[in-house]
Amino acid sequence: MQVWTVSNQKGGVGKTTSVITLAGLLVKRGYRVLAVDTDPQASLGYYLGVDPDELPGSLFDLFRYHEEIERQHVEAVIVPTSVPQLDLLPATTALATLDRTLGTKDGMGLILKRVLEMVSHRYDAVLIDCPPVLGVLMINALAACDRIVVPVQTEFLALKGLDRMVRTLEMVGRSRGTQYPFTIVPTMFDKRTRASLQALTALTQKYPKDLWHSVIPVDTRFRDASQAHLPPSHYDAGSRGVKAYDQLLNALLDQQGEFNV
Structure with missing residues (x-):
């Protein structure tokens, strides 16, 4: 089982769209996929038509009772889509509320990693959607993953958010004695605008080794897919946005290797 975390310390750059599109494409290739929502806004769940207020349990319960959880508790919280x-x-x-109530306790950074290990026999791939805030949830998502995908909207302010994210990866990596492999993905690219072209040029110059070679274009079919509560790959497989994510998936699999089914 491989775990990919999709993260950036700026909101609105396409994190949830990246998670759900990559997840849908992996499913279409025959993989068993678990999408993990660590964002308190629960955008990933709402995207998939799941109302967290109607569920008997959530990721919060696994954190709250982390000292007592076993495999059956994790499986009871996971819901089919x-x-x-x-x-x-x-x-x-x-x-x-986690940072305030549990963030200072020892061992809080590895809870998600332990949770995922309990269900590793059920899935080939796990994709984690992160909040845009450095805290116990992001630390858990980083500690649990094999690779980090960093979506970056191709506009000036998003580039500043990327700089913060890269510094965070370096800081957390030093504290853990590891180096996090990450791939920067330019999103919401519009070749008709100077802002997108300039942002892409800046990314290419500053992060040549970590930048994916292509872009995710602006595509209204992403919005339509979210309204239908379906992964874009299942809503309109032929859309230009889905085709771009399919190319990204190929690149990520080339870097990490195919999943064992």
Whole structure:
């Protein structure tokens, strides 16, 4: 089982869209996929038509009772989606209280890693959607993953957010004695605008080794897919946005190796 974390310390750059599109494409290739929502806004769950307020449990419960959880507790919280072979570990707004209530306790940075190990036999791939805030949830998502995908909207302010994210990866990596492999993905690219072209040029110059060679274009089909509560790959497989993500998936698999099914 491989775990990919999709993260950036700026909101609105395409993190949730990246998670759900890559997850849908992996399912279409025959993989069993778990999508993990660590964002208190629960955007990933709402995207998939899951209302966290109607669920008996969530990721918050696994953190709250982390000293007592076993495999059956994790499996009880995971919910199936309308897409076969795609499950969800849902978030809830209560996750926003974790830093205040549990963030200072020892061992809080590895809870998600332990949770995922308990269900590793059920899935080939796990994709984690992160909040845009450095805290216990992001630290858990980083500690649990094999690779980090960093979506970056191709505009000036998003580039500043990327600089913060890269510094965070370096800081957390030093504290843990490791180096996090990451791939920067330019998103919401519009070749008709000077802002997108300039941002892409800046990314190419500053992060030549870590930047994916292509871009995710602006595509209204992403919005339509979210309204239909379907991964874009299942809503309109022929859209230009889905085709771009399919190329990204090929690149990520080339870097990490194919999943063992």
